[in-house]
Amino acid sequence: MSVIQSKVADILAGGNLGEVVNDFSLQIASANGSGSQTSNMVLVRALFRMGIPVSGKNLFPSNIQGLPTWYTIRCSHAGYVARQPSAPVVVLMNPETAIKDLAGLESGGVCFYPDDLKIDLSRQDVTYYPMPVKQLTSVPEVPRHLRTYIGNMVYVGVLAQVLKIEMSALEAALDWQFGGRTKLVNANLPTIKAAYEWAAANITKRDQYRVERMNATAGYMLVDGNAAGGLGSVYGGMTVTAWYPITPSTSLADEMSAFASTLRRDPDGKANYAIVQAEDELAAIGMVLGAGWAGARSMTTTSGPGISLMQEFLGFGYYAEIPAVIWDIQRVGPSTGMPTRVSQGDLFACYYASHGDTKHICLLPGSVNECFEFGWRSLDIAEQYQTPVFVLSDLDLGMNQWMTKPFEYPTEPINRGKVLTAEQVEKNGFRRYADIDGDGIAYRTLPGTNHPRASYFTRGSGHDADARYTEEPEKYRGNLERLRRKIELSREHLPAPVVEMTAGAKIGIIGFGSTDPAIIEARDTLTASGVQTSYLRIRALPSAASVVDFVRSHERVYVVEINADGQLRLILQSDMPELAARLRPVCMLDGMPFTAAWIIGQINSQEQK
Amino acid sequence: MSVIQSKVADILAGGNLGEVVNDFSLQIASANGSGSQTSNMVLVRALFRMGIPVSGKNLFPSNIQGLPTWYTIRCSHAGYVARQPSAPVVVLMNPETAIKDLAGLESGGVCFYPDDLKIDLSRQDVTYYPMPVKQLTSVPEVPRHLRTYIGNMVYVGVLAQVLKIEMSALEAALDWQFGGRTKLVNANLPTIKAAYEWAAANITKRDQYRVERMNATAGYMLVDGNAAGGLGSVYGGMTVTAWYPITPSTSLADEMSAFASTLRRDPDGKANYAIVQAEDELAAIGMVLGAGWAGARSMTTTSGPGISLMQEFLGFGYYAEIPAVIWDIQRVGPSTGMPTRVSQGDLFACYYASHGDTKHICLLPGSVNECFEFGWRSLDIAEQYQTPVFVLSDLDLGMNQWMTKPFEYPTEPINRGKVLTAEQVEKNGFRRYADIDGDGIAYRTLPGTNHPRASYFTRGSGHDADARYTEEPEKYRGNLERLRRKIELSREHLPAPVVEMTAGAKIGIIGFGSTDPAIIEARDTLTASGVQTSYLRIRALPSAASVVDFVRSHERVYVVEINADGQLRLILQSDMPELAARLRPVCMLDGMPFTAAWIIGQINSQEQK
Amino acid sequence: MATATVAPSKLNLIGLDKSDYKGNPSTLCAGCGHDSISAQIIQVAFELGLKPENVIKLSGIGCSSKSPAYFLNRSHGLNAVHGRMPSVASGAMLANRNLTAIGVSGDGDTGSIGLGQFKHIIRRNVPMVYVIENNGVYGLTKGQFSATSDEGQKLKYYGDNEYPAVDLCMEAIVSGCGFVARSFAGDPKQVRPLLKAAFSFNGTAVLDIISPCVTFNNNPDSNKSYEWVRDHDSPLHDISFVPVREEITVDYEPGETKAVTMHDGAKIVLKKLAGEHDPTDRMAAIMLLERSRTDNVLTTGLIYYNPDRDTVQDSEGMVATALALLPDEKLRPVRSTLEKIVASLC
Amino acid sequence: MATATVAPSKLNLIGLDKSDYKGNPSTLCAGCGHDSISAQIIQVAFELGLKPENVIKLSGIGCSSKSPAYFLNRSHGLNAVHGRMPSVASGAMLANRNLTAIGVSGDGDTGSIGLGQFKHIIRRNVPMVYVIENNGVYGLTKGQFSATSDEGQKLKYYGDNEYPAVDLCMEAIVSGCGFVARSFAGDPKQVRPLLKAAFSFNGTAVLDIISPCVTFNNNPDSNKSYEWVRDHDSPLHDISFVPVREEITVDYEPGETKAVTMHDGAKIVLKKLAGEHDPTDRMAAIMLLERSRTDNVLTTGLIYYNPDRDTVQDSEGMVATALALLPDEKLRPVRSTLEKIVASLC
Numbered sequence A, B: 001m002s003v004i005q006s007k008v009a010d011i012l013a014g015g016n017l018g019e020v021v022n023d024f025s026l027q028i029a030s031a032n033g034s035g036s037q038t039s040n041m042v043l044v045r046a047l048f049r050m051g052i053p054v055s056g057k058n059l060f061p062s063n064i065q066g067l068p069t070w071y072t073i074r075c076s077h078a079g080y081v082a083r084q085p086s087a088p089v090v091v092l093m094n095p096e097t098a099i100k101d102l103a104g105l106e107s108g109g110v111c112f113y114p115d116d117l118k119i120d121l122s123r124q125d126v127t128y129y130p131m132p133v134k135q136l137t138s139v140p141e142v143p144r145h146l147r148t149y150i151g152n153m154v155y156v157g158v159l160a161q162v163l164k165i166e167m168s169a170l171e172a173a174l175d176w177q178f179g180g181r182t183k184l185v186n187a188n189l190p191t192i193k194a195a196y197e198w199a200a201a202n203i204t205k206r207d208q209y210r211v212e213r214m215n216a217t218a219g220y221m222l223v224d225g226n227a228a229g230g231l232g233s234v235y236g237g238m239t240v241t242a243w244y245p246i247t248p249s250t251s252l253a254d255e256m257s258a259f260a261s262t263l264r265r266d267p268d269g270k271a272n273y274a275i276v277q278a279e280d281e282l283a284a285i286g287m288v289l290g291a292g293w294a295g296a297r298s299m300t301t302t303s304g305p306g307i308s309l310m311q312e313f314l315g316f317g318y319y320a321e322i323p324a325v326i327w328d329i330q331r332v333g334p335s336t337g338m339p340t341r342v343s344q345g346d347l348f349a350c351y352y353a354s355h356g357d358t359k360h361i362c363l364l365p366g367s368v369n370e371c372f373e374f375g376w377r378s379l380d381i382a383e384q385y386q387t388p389v390f391v392l393s394d395l396d397l398g399m400n401q402w403m404t405k406p407f408e409y410p411t412e413p414i415n416r417g418k419v420l421t422a423e424q425v426e427k428n429g430f431r432r433y434a435d436i437d438g439d440g441i442a443y444r445t446l447p448g449t450n451h452p453r454a455s456y457f458t459r460g461s462g463h464d465a466d467a468r469y470t471e472e473p474e475k476y477r478g479n480l481e482r483l484r485r486k487i488e489l490s491r492e493h494l495p496a497p498v499v500e501m502t503a504g505a506k507i508g509i510i511g512f513g514s515t516d517p518a519i520i521e522a523r524d525t526l527t528a529s530g531v532q533t534s535y536l537r538i539r540a541l542p543s544a545a546s547v548v549d550f551v552r553s554h555e556r557v558y559v560v561e562i563n564a565d566g567q568l569r570l571i572l573q574s575d576m577p578e579l580a581a582r583l584r585p586v587c588m589l590d591g592m593p594f595t596a597a598w599i600i601g602q603i604n605s606q607e608q609k
Numbered sequence C, D: 001m002a003t004a005t006v007a008p009s010k011l012n013l014i015g016l017d018k019s020d021y022k023g024n025p026s027t028l029c030a031g032c033g034h035d036s037i038s039a040q041i042i043q044v045a046f047e048l049g050l051k052p053e054n055v056i057k058l059s060g061i062g063c064s065s066k067s068p069a070y071f072l073n074r075s076h077g078l079n080a081v082h083g084r085m086p087s088v089a090s091g092a093m094l095a096n097r098n099l100t101a102i103g104v105s106g107d108g109d110t111g112s113i114g115l116g117q118f119k120h121i122i123r124r125n126v127p128m129v130y131v132i133e134n135n136g137v138y139g140l141t142k143g144q145f146s147a148t149s150d151e152g153q154k155l156k157y158y159g160d161n162e163y164p165a166v167d168l169c170m171e172a173i174v175s176g177c178g179f180v181a182r183s184f185a186g187d188p189k190q191v192r193p194l195l196k197a198a199f200s201f202n203g204t205a206v207l208d209i210i211s212p213c214v215t216f217n218n219n220p221d222s223n224k225s226y227e228w229v230r231d232h233d234s235p236l237h238d239i240s241f242v243p244v245r246e247e248i249t250v251d252y253e254p255g256e257t258k259a260v261t262m263h264d265g266a267k268i269v270l271k272k273l274a275g276e277h278d279p280t281d282r283m284a285a286i287m288l289l290e291r292s293r294t295d296n297v298l299t300t301g302l303i304y305y306n307p308d309r310d311t312v313q314d315s316e317g318m319v320a321t322a323l324a325l326l327p328d329e330k331l332r333p334v335r336s337t338l339e340k341i342v343a344s345l346c
């Protein structure tokens, strides 16, 4: 019956029967913990292997098993990888959300569903494809306890057939997914194949969507930002990591552990690093600072609540000048907020971390490639400036699958900053907090330095140039001013903004982090509609003087960010009060990655005012 | 010998022998823990009792015994109470700092010192008065173990004689200081009198400084801001306080305990409140939020490091909408900084407390009278807006002695905010986070409300209007927007700015908190030199629209604040980007209260640019 | 076995149906130990005839800490931040001492990030039932070790645990806790009377309940798995709870039982199962836990009991009324008092 | 009495003078117990011939935590934030496992705000000497109660303490500490050998030293006052420290002494003074502390000793070299490895 209905819908839908090739989103709705994640990853990689630009985003709940989750795969011959407002192809694996998922499907869309799904399929404007999930898994080859899990392979096979994903690509993807473990591959592949064949035999394609091999992913890799960040840190010479589990930062520590354990061991199996799970974030940052002080390349990874807990220690690290790297994989706040949704809302909490006057160096990776790069670079910057350095990634960048050019081996040698040896102390003496070089950065010694004059006392209370306790107003002020100068002078030495100037454009766009793809797509569309824009992507705070120039060169500059208050805009305004009014907010927080359409809408409506 | 030298100096000093009456600062240098504090307080109150406007500031170290401390008393017939750049009269009770103290004395100044002080007194341009401290205390009447302590009474007597402080005023002050306990008065008074008489017999006055009875303190009281804040809270109906000791906030809790224990007990001695010392600030704010949630008027008092530790919970309080009052008696940061020095550097840490997008209501008392008023009012505001409310005082305001008009009994009845009873729930139902009144403030019920539909679930994670868990983007966003509206709408209902407009003035000054006296004095001087200024003192954040009007009405507006970054200025700029460039910094942090002279210097030099 | 609980009936003593005690549907994994505990809390609250409106339920963050949403919907609930439920509960019980509080926490929430607050709430003896749903793992963040993970415990992604386990019952006792019990989510017959007794105790009552995480830590070699606990559980007593309104009617062999009277007059009757243990002997309780540790058994039951400590509200000398409900006259001293103070400061 | 320490000489084994171990002049109150402890640290470091450049000294915030500035000026020092010295020390010892660490903390710093970190550093067994200068009061903030204030203790401004004291030795033992000692700042003869032994211990060595605050808590009725401790001190043993280079030369009555060998081969010889206590018996140690508590005596000496636990660096499988000093080649894997990984992600 539903087949007939579909056919009718098909015909009624009419008009838009032209093919849509390599340019649509596909959403799989399932229940958390049901095992669909593997299937989704296989689909993403199969498309990637077919040379089609692709991205995969997991919208999952704060739950281990049972609550709804949606995985969205976008393929785009133009190479766009941002989220789209809706997906015209949906797979309804979750009975609980099926009604709503179906209702949300756009007219002309396509709906795959297990044939035993009991919901009203009377909508006439979509194409339905029932799938025999039960039937294909209730076979002796599939062990009983794995049937729900393997059931997810059915949609892989059916989708492949209907959307024309190549079986060889699927096989390669499956092999990749299981790291070549044949046993696991063989447990899944037969079901995919059976479904593929079942669909070939039983489904007549009646929709417009399909994919087709391209050559646009050669030389790219597919990876998430947390793995990239973890790997980058391993190449950056991280030696001590202390962390406390928190979504969405956990996988950075996990991936780093996995990479380090093969890459950073001595022949006897001993580790050239320590990755310690602390009892909480207060202890984690305490360990990181203790380690940084004693000469480790030390780091932690956390998210908003952890950043809040670390505030006191972060002020200590700033003021006592101890190198440390803090990754904040941002999620929705305030408070626990939505732990599994994306946000860029911790700029204030990081940039101004701690009571008193502080300003902290923040790196803002905008791609998984930059996650890798800032992974090693942040450790250099921390030791160079002897200060806590934040890397603000986010859930979308950190936990989702992104295409990227291969990671580039670090282009600069390891930078340990200004550390004096016993010999140097002997020759030139040692004044811990004296600004010898005029750059605000003083020299330090490491504990254990074998010289009677190498030691100094580190404290969060007032100290003079020789690290002696002081309450003298002028000394305190002088020290604070040097600190400020140090951070101020970092502006031009941190990762520079990426600027795309469009001649004659009156509108500028400033963004950072994971919104980059949506901004790129939005600009293309705006250009097509006759609206010229320039674009500057900030990669570090404090930001370079070129940002001011950029603003000065445009009448209106839209600052795009996933938070409610426009935190980056406010920070930039504080750098350029005379241009403050030119900076306009394009900000919002609802836990979803931005779409190009939303950005366009915001800019257009503000332009019309 | 030194007497002769003094005479010479006297003569050499020449010229400025005209009398200076009721218009100078006096500084007593001593060692911490040596007991000089009592003497200093007696001097301050004696001057106050003589009707002379007076203020007392203690510059003390982070130490219990032995390190240098300086107490400065300013008397000013004009009523100025700010710190002055220097004191022309010094008392050198601390041999360790005597050389420096003497070196810092201005030409023509006066130096009192114990006659056994062994330092070089060859400076010729100051007047010396040796005091027979040992001699007057090595008498049988003074018990041996009290001699150092009682030695401090010698300078009280000598100063009184030389500066013409009335003995009757001293006696009254002493009586006040010891709460009328005759035994203690009698242990000290004889030494004061002996010194007074010794000076009458042995000292010929050779300096210009003296005091004279006035009638300018009638109807005033003399008190510190922490006592005022504690007392105000007691009258505000504080019921639960949880706190953790930290300088300079401890005395607020102490004074509050003392007042509450007489004012807030039932006839059977049981307390109508609880003041609990927590194990740390995380626990303190946790208890405060738990209590506020359950219906207590709850509060805590802390300083910068405590604020940093509370960040996670503060975001929870904001987002879960729990009333709480947090006093931050600001000291110098970042980190431990200078725990016994003044700062206004925690605005960012409070206003933007926690990760994610937040904005918290902050009250900014500018006098001890406002400390009292905001003591009770903050508890009303917290319950009214169901949110953590900060009161940002500072060490200078909190721990020093200030004259003030009598505290006014609360002018408004206690406001418990929107709390539904069982009957109301029965009648109208209950939706915890629904914006029924359009002011962003929803109704709440207290635990224990005797109605089956009165309960709700409080959480820091996403919730809908009925307090149910949600991850739905639109609901999350809607809730955040209501929260923002709630805080936004508080602007015009918080303590309004105090504005003094000067017709035709092109310059505006904005300040807050303890800098008020210095700004008042600076403005008088500026006016005298032909520079007209208007003045707006901010008493709450978010600030009223009138602040924008004020800025719009002036070409340049100087924002005066004791911090390095100009935090208030940055906050105000974010409220008025189009006027941002008009706001200019007059800010600095060295741990000292501002002087009028410094403010004038800053304004003048910026005006000249 | 001695059953001294209320005879099953549709309505309880205060006229409520069991469904009046239920919560939202659980969103935990099927088979999670935490859900059994929620079921027992519902059952016990119903049987005791607790007035749900008078109960507050609090938690930190974790799968365990989600539980309060799954029982007692008619009670006010609060899901605090990670590890800090004790302070929030303390504040609430200072604000309104007439409430009944139950807190649910996890081993990570209490033993890792929250250890300090756990110890200090016990030191203050804040009246509440403090349930730890102990699975030796961080469930919600997907299976890392917690502070109660056993030394040598293996986890799928995280390898071997190298550090000794925190024994939260031992921690409770040395911090001065007057009610310390250990149980197993798979043993509702033991959980129920212990929970009831805890609700009768006027002070902090700690129940460390082993509550297997079926998703991340239920391998038989884990001492927090269903299988291991079933094999190694050594219950101290057969426990029955006798509400204040009832008499002990069941016959016990003399010398084999011990009745412990709670603050409200209710009793628990302990029938010896193995060895000799007097739960009112602190030294014995400590030794028992030490022995269980070295012998690698899980001793369950009422481990320590001491009703003699003041609660925080009494230590602080507070009025009997809820501070939250004091009338304005009690909150604001009269005008004349201020005038006197002002005069004294002039 | 058995003295097995180095004979006084101008220079020690590594050729340094005692003055090479001194710190800045103290700014604590005259008579403060903390200063006596600093003096013993100086003496012990000198006598042991510790290389000061290889020592790190750490602390939190408090009068006690100021102490590291008053000894070993040739060592790197770090004054952390309040209550969090343990985590900083852990990090430092992970960065450079070849350093010798001494931490000084207060009872407020360790027992109140820092209790969680204290317990967790012990759990990890981070090698360091952890000295608590325990005066039962917050000195630096002027005399509030701390978590180790005795129940019923009176303070000038703060009245009576209503809460039971935290026993930091008990806390250390139940958290798995392998070296737990208690002493008295007024008994340098006992403090010194204990400190020496602690420096020989490869793991967290906790010394809870009662250190009277003469300004805020030295009334004879306070159990942290000089007078009370002198009256109630019950030393377990007469202790001597025998460095690894020396033989035990002193004669002891057989059966009256016990020698305990430390990780580095040094020994401490314990001569029984009162009762029978075997410091290698954890149960006995716990019982001893329990008894001291109920009997209201202060038992001092080596309470518990167990050298068998791995240190954190071994648990984490770290190389023997200091991570802080690894050459760049060890820090950055070669280019080809990245190429392989990149290929695997394509």
Ligand SMILES: Cc1ncc(C[n+]2csc(CCOP(=O)(O)OP(=O)(O)O)c2C)c(N)n1
Residues within 6 Å of the ligand: A244, A245, A246, A247, A281, A305, A306, A309, C061, C062, C063, C064, C065, C081, C082, C105, C106, C107, C108, C109, C110, C133, C135, C136, C137, C138, C139, C140, C141, C146, C213
């Ligand atoms: C400050 C903070 N850090 C980390 C987290 C992430 N987090 C959520 S639950 C949890 C551990 C929960 O473990 P447990 O208390 O044992 O509960 P379970 O899930 O095992 O029942 C962690 C680390 C958080 N929510 N907040």
Ligand SMILES: Cc1ncc(C[n+]2csc(CCOP(=O)(O)OP(=O)(O)O)c2C)c(N)n1
Residues within 6 Å of the ligand: B244, B245, B246, B247, B281, B305, B306, B309, D061, D062, D063, D064, D065, D081, D082, D105, D106, D107, D108, D109, D110, D133, D135, D137, D138, D139, D140, D141, D146, D213
């Ligand atoms: C986060 C934070 N809270 C509070 C303080 C204030 N403070 C400084 S020292 C101290 C207590 C010190 O007590 P203890 O550790 O016993 O040391 P003692 O001074 O007695 O030696 C406190 C509460 C602080 N420095 N930091």
Ligand code: SF4
Residues within 6 Å of the ligand: A064, A065, C027, C028, C029, C031, C032, C033, C034, C063, C064, C135, C139, C140, C212, C213, C214, C215, C216
């Ligand atoms: S992950 Fe473990 S603790 Fe969490 S709900 Fe599932 S079974 Fe329970």
Ligand code: SF4
Residues within 6 Å of the ligand: B064, B065, D027, D028, D029, D031, D032, D033, D034, D063, D064, D135, D139, D140, D212, D213, D214, D215, D216
């Ligand atoms: S206040 Fe007490 S602890 Fe602090 S230095 Fe003085 S005597 Fe020592």
Ligand SMILES: [Mg+2]
Residues within 6 Å of the ligand: C062, C106, C107, C108, C133, C134, C135, C136, C137, C138, C139, C146
């Ligand atoms: Mg757990």
Ligand SMILES: [Mg+2]
Residues within 6 Å of the ligand: D062, D106, D107, D108, D133, D134, D135, D136, D137, D138, D139, D146
């Ligand atoms: Mg102390």
